Structures are given as C-alpha cells and as structure tokens.
Amino acid sequence: MSAIEINNVNKVFNAGSGNQVVALTDINLSIASGEFVSLIGPSGCGKSTLLRLIANLLEPTGGDIVVNGKSPKQARLDQDYGMAFQQSGLFEWRTVAKNIELPLELKGWDKAKRHERAMEMLELVKLADFAGHYPWQLSGGMQQRVAIARALAVHPALLLMDEPFGALDEMTREHMQSELLGICRASGTTVVFVTHSIPEAVYLSNRVVVMSPRPGRVTEIVDVSIEGERSDATRDNSAFFKGITAVREALRGVEMSDHVRGIEDR
Amino acid sequence: MSSTITRPQRTSFLTPRRLRRVALFFASLVLVAVAWELYKVVGPEAGGKIFGWKLLPRANDNAMPHIWEMLERYGRPEVRGSDRKIWSVVLAGAWFSFRLALVGFFVGTALGLGLSILMARFKVAERGILPYLVLSQTVPLIALAPLVVSWGGKLSIGDWTWPRWLSASVLGAFLAFFPVAVGALKGLTSPPSASIELMDSYAASWWQTLRKLRFPAAVPFLVPALKLAASASVIGVVVAEISTGLKGGIGRLIIEYAREATSDPAKVFTAVFGAALLGLAMSGFVTLADLYMMRNRPKEANA
Ligand SMILES: Nc1ncnc2c1ncn2[C@@H]1O[C@H](COP(=O)(O)OP(=O)(O)O)[C@@H](O)[C@H]1O
Ligand SMILES: [Mg+2]
Numbered sequence: 001m002s003a004i005e006i007n008n009v010n011k012v013f014n015a016g017s018g019n020q021v022v023a024l025t026d027i028n029l030s031i032a033s034g035e036f037v038s039l040i041g042p043s044g045c046g047k048s049t050l051l052r053l054i055a056n057l058l059e060p061t062g063g064d065i066v067v068n069g070k071s072p073k074q075a076r077l078d079q080d081y082g083m084a085f086q087q088s089g090l091f092e093w094r095t096v097a098k099n100i101e102l103p104l105e106l107k108g109w110d111k112a113k114r115h116e117r118a119m120e121m122l123e124l125v126k127l128a129d130f131a132g133h134y135p136w137q138l139s140g141g142m143q144q145r146v147a148i149a150r151a152l153a154v155h156p157a158l159l160l161m162d163e164p165f166g167a168l169d170e171m172t173r174e175h176m177q178s179e180l181l182g183i184c185r186a187s188g189t190t191v192v193f194v195t196h197s198i199p200e201a202v203y204l205s206n207r208v209v210v211m212s213p214r215p216g217r218v219t220e221i222v223d224v225s226i227e228g229e230r231s232d233a234t235r236d237n238s239a240f241f242k243g244i245t246a247v248r249e250a251l252r253g254v255e256m257s258d259h260v261r262g263i264e265d266r
Numbered sequence: 267m268s269s270t271i272t273r274p275q276r277t278s279f280l281t282p283r284r285l286r287r288v289a290l291f292f293a294s295l296v297l298v299a300v301a302w303e304l305y306k307v308v309g310p311e312a313g314g315k316i317f318g319w320k321l322l323p324r325a326n327d328n329a330m331p332h333i334w335e336m337l338e339r340y341g342r343p344e345v346r347g348s349d350r351k352i353w354s355v356v357l358a359g360a361w362f363s364f365r366l367a368l369v370g371f372f373v374g375t376a377l378g379l380g381l382s383i384l385m386a387r388f389k390v391a392e393r394g395i396l397p398y399l400v401l402s403q404t405v406p407l408i409a410l411a412p413l414v415v416s417w418g419g420k421l422s423i424g425d426w427t428w429p430r431w432l433s434a435s436v437l438g439a440f441l442a443f444f445p446v447a448v449g450a451l452k453g454l455t456s457p458p459s460a461s462i463e464l465m466d467s468y469a470a471s472w473w474q475t476l477r478k479l480r481f482p483a484a485v486p487f488l489v490p491a492l493k494l495a496a497s498a499s500v501i502g503v504v505v506a507e508i509s510t511g512l513k514g515g516i517g518r519l520i521i522e523y524a525r526e527a528t529s530d531p532a533k534v535f536t537a538v539f540g541a542a543l544l545g546l547a548m549s550g551f552v553t554l555a556d557l558y559m560m561r562n563r564p565k566e567a568n569a
Contacts, residue, residue, distance in 0.1 A: 052463075055467055057463050057466055057467060076466075076467060076469050077469045079468060079469065081467070083463075083464065083467045085460050085464075087458075087460055089458075089460050089461055089464050091461075091478075091479070091482065091483075092563065092564060093482045093483075093485070093562060093563065094482075095562075102468070102478065103468050105478070106465075106468045106469075106470050106474055106478070107468075134562060134564075136564040
C-alpha cells in the first residue's frame with residue numbers, strides 16, 4: 001500500500017494579487033509504505049511547501065493528496081504523522097520528557113502511560129539520562145534528537161522532516177543520520193525528508209526527488225540502490241558515490257535550465 | 267552550541283547574587299540618609315538660588331528634619347495624650363492600603379489577561395480595543411476618582427452594597443490592567459510560526475495552543491508587566507485615598523500629617539516612609555511570583 005499519493009498538485013500563494021507566487025506546479029509522487037524519500041533542490045523550489053501540503057498545514061490550490069488512505073486533514077486529526085523541523089522547536093519551559101509527552105497530552109493520554117512512552121522514546125534516541133533536563137541545558141544535536149523523539153512519540157506511520165539536521169555540524173549530522181535510519185528500520189516508519197545535502201539524501205533514501213524552482217516541480221526521481229543495511233561503511237561504497245553523482249547531475253540540469261531561463265528573461 | 271552537559275541544578279534561594287543585591291539595597295538606604303544629613307550641614311537654611319532660580323531646598327529643621335528625629339517620632343504617640351504609638355498607626359495604614367492595592371492588582375491583572383487573550387484570539391478585537399486601552403490611560407486619575415466613588419455609591423446588588431474602599435481598589439486596577447494587557451498580548455503573540463505549526467500538526471485546538479504554548483511563552487513578557495502593574499496599583503490606591511478622602515489608608519495619613527508640618531515636621535515623613543514600605547511590600551510580592559514563574563527558564567537572560 002502506498003503511504004502517500006500526490007496527484008497533479010499545484011500550490012499558488014496569494015493567488016490573483018500582485019505578489020502571487022507559484023510555489024508548486026503539477027506534482028505527482030507516490031511514496032510506498034516504509035520507504036525513505038528525500039526532497040532536494042535549490043532554495044525556494046517548494047520543498048517545505050510540499051511537506052506542509054502533506055501535513056495539511058497548507059491546502060493545495062489544485063490536485064489531490066492522499067495520506068495513509070485518507071485526506072491529509074483526517075490524517076492530521078488522527079496524528080498519523082510526526083513532524084520535525086530545522087529548529088528543534090522544543091518548549092523551553094518543559095523538561096525533555098515533558099516535551100516528548102506534549103503530543104500525547106493533546107491526545108488525552110493519562111499521565112503514567114505518557115511518561116512510560118516518553119521514557120521509551122528517550123531510550124530510543126539514547127537520552128534516557130536527560131529526561132529531567134530542560135532543552136536549553138542540551139547541545140544542539142541532543143535537542144534535535146529530542147525533537148525526533150517527540151515526532152515519533154505517537155508511533156506515527158509517517159515522519160515528515162524539514163532539514164532536521166541542517167543546523168548541526170558535520171560529525172553530529174552523520175551520527176544522527178545513522179541513528180535515524182536505525183530508528184526507522186526498527187519501526188518501519190515511512191519518511192519524507194527535506195534536505196540541502198546531496199550525501200545526506202543519498203545515504204538516507206531509497207529514492208531522491210530532485211526539484212527545480214520557479215515554478216517548483218519535480219525534475220527527476222533518482223533511485224538509490226545500495227545493497228544491504230546502510231552503515232558508516234556505506235559512505236565508502238561505490239554505489240553511494242554513484243548515487244551522489246546521479247543526484248548531482250540531476251541537480252546540475254536544474255541549475256542549467258534555470259540559468260538558460262534567466263537569460264531568456266532579460 | 268557546545269556539547270557540554272549541564273545538570274539541572276537546584277539553585278538555593280539565597281544565591282550570592284541575590285545577597286549582594288540585598289546588601290546593595292541597604293547600602294543605598296544608608297547613602298541617602300548620609301546625603302540628607304550632609305545637605306543639612308552645608309545647605310542654605312532658608313533655601314537658595316542658582317542663577318536666580320529658586321532651586322535649593324531649605325535645610326532648616328522644619329523643612330528637613332533630622333533622620334533620627336523621624337525615627338524617634340515613630341516611638342511617640344500619634345497625637346498628644348493618645349496611647350497609640352505612631353509606628354502602629356502608620357503600619358496599620360500601610361497594611362490597609364496594601365490590601366486595597368492587592369485587590370486592585372489582582373482585578374487589574376485578571377482584566378488585563380482577559381483583554382489580551384481576546385485581542386490575541388481576534389485580530390478585529392485588537393484593532394477595536396487597543397486604541398481605547400491606550401486612551402484610557404490618558405484620563406487623569408484625580409478626575410476619575412470622584413466619578414468612581416459616586417458610581418459605586420449608587421451600586422447595590424441585593425443586600426450587597428458597594429463598600430467605599432472598593433473605589434480605591436478599582437482605581438488601582440484601572441492603572442494596573444494596562445501594562446498587563448499590553449505585555450501579555452505581546453507575549454501571547456510571541457511564539458514563532460514553527461511552534462504554532464507544530465501545535466496545528468497535532469490538531470490542537472485554539473485553547474490547547476493557548477494553554478500549552480502561548481501562555482507559557484508569555485510568562486517572560488508578563489514578569490516585567492506585573493512589576494509595573496504592582497507599582498501602578500499602589501499609586502492608584504494611594505491617589506484614590508487622597509482624592510476621595512478614604513479613611514484608614516496611608517494616603518489619608520499623608521495628607522493629615524502634612525497639615526501639621528510646621529508644628530510636627532517629622533510626622534509626615536513617618537507616613538511617607540510607610541508609603542514606601544507599601545511599595546516595597548508590593549514589589550517584593552511580585553518578585554516572589556517572578557522567581558516562582560521563571561524558576562525553570564534559561565538563566566542567560568538575567569545573568
Ligand atoms: N506562506 C507563504 N506565502 C507566500 N509565499 C510563500 C509562502 N511560503 C512559501 N512561499 C514561497 O513559495 C516558494 C517555495 O518556498 P518553500 O517551499 O519554502 O521553498 P524551499 O523549502 O524549497 O526552500 C518560495 O518562493 C517562497 O517564497
Ligand atoms: Mg524550506
């Protein structure tokens with residue numbers, strides 16, 4: 001069964017007014033259950049917009065989206081997905097454990113069950129010792145891990161991530177990538193992952209969706225075929241480099257056409 | 267951000283920083299007293315002029331009694347022959363006004379919070395209400411005080427009639443609600459759109475978002491607003507006492523004692539210090555609330 005179906009989706013901001021922005025045109029994408037898909041492309045090509053459409057934080061101007069066999073709105077109401085952003089967005093007045101409990105609180109879980117789940121999630125992201133700390137007492141990488149734990153707290157079938165590691169240093173970033181893969185493998189979660197980084201996209205994904213701006217559309221979908229489980233050794237694998245080259249070429253095509261259009265515009 | 271791990275630390279109530287602050291406060295009191303006495307030594311007895319302007323206050327014992335005379339005055343009866351010492355009269359007056367100010371503070375805070383929630387919820391309300399709030403604060407309190415008293419006097423619900431003291435509290439509330447409304451509105455609308463989106467992604471209702479996100483996010487904005495509200499409620503109450511002649515409070519004592527300034531110059535100062543004590547008690551109360559509300563917040567901001 002496919003986790004997400006996107007058919008002929010368009011998104012226009014401020015339609016009809018002077019500052020109209022065509023953010024996405026004619027997006028078609030089908031994501032299978034358990035698949036890890038990355039969205040990559042230059043800034044402003046509509047990656048975040050596409051993610052927000054799936055999350056029902058925005059309504060499409062045209063076309064339709066199906067999430068978990070339901071409308072995105074129903075999926076949101078059912079908390080079928082968890083979300084994580086570049087900024088961890090933890091609430092500074094809540095302890096780490098209480099931050100993770102937030103979505104459960106809103107769902108009306110009782111206190112004991114909430115706490116149990118929060119501790120389980122903290123084990124998962126290896127921060128069990130920090131349950132009683134406040135976010136501002138943690139490093140950036142740890143905060144991001146808490147945010148991921150929070151996104152996974154309801155055991156969602158789907159995880160939507162918008163450049164979640166974008167603010168981390170390279171070392172922490174690679175470490176977090178491995179951990180994320182481990183978590184998703186264990187839980188069978190479907191992931192839609194927005195990133196700027198080609199190696200990150202290739203390392204994590206089954207498929208990399210390459211997008212281009214003005215107007216935002218999908219130019220190419222690169223299949224990444226790396227045998228076996230991914231680990232740090234994968235980063236030296238020739239299939240990994242092949243994937244990187246393929247995505248880079250797809251992106252170069254994007255920049256080229258963009259450049260050509262730039263000249264035409266003059 | 268570094269990867270160092272700070273353990274959550276239970277900081278004790280009396281940190282060195284707080285102790286230093288308290289010491290500084292008392293040191294500054296002593297300094298003011300010394301300056302007062304010094305001026306009495308060097309200042310002109312009958313006042314003085316600078317470039318023809320009558321600026322220097324008179325340094326004689328009538329205009330500026332010695333500090334020890336003021337302190338000594340506390341130990342003597344309020345009026346000759348009475349057995350009530352003045353310190354107990356002043357203290358009782360300050361306590362009376364403190365309770366009125368506290369009522370004004372709470373009523374004003376509740377009103378301010380209510381208005382801020384209304385304005386945060388409905389953009390229309392913000393545009394419709396905010397200008398009037400600003401305008402309300404330009405009405406002179408002295409003009410308002412008799413009005414409130416006369417309105418209140420006509421008010422009775424069943425057996426309940428408007429007590430006179432309530433008018434003073436209402437005027438305290440009238441001054442106190444404004445900083446709370448403005449500060450809370452700023453705080454309630456402070457969360458970044460990412461946090462709002464997060465709550466939306468959980469399908470949280472507006473009230474849930476208010477309780478779990480907007481309100482806690484508003485607390486750091488509320489703290490200075492409450493400090494302003496506390497001193498505003500004291501001012502409102504004292505001015506109301508003076509302008510409506512309400513008996514029992516420190517405001518009334520100040521005008522009564524001021525009438526005896528020539529025969530008993532130290533007396534009025536005992537009441538003035540009583541008013542200062544009232545202000546201190548009020549701000550102490552709010553500071554405790556501040557310490558409690560901000561106990562688990564990042565400390566950099568006020569380090
Ligand atoms: N709320 C909005 N209102 C108007 N324009 C928007 C809004 N959100 C995004 N856009 C525009 O849509 C385009 C795509 O934005 P976005 O999805 O954030 O790109 P990306 O995440 O790929 O950098 C950009 O041109 C951006 O300015
Ligand atoms: Mg983006």
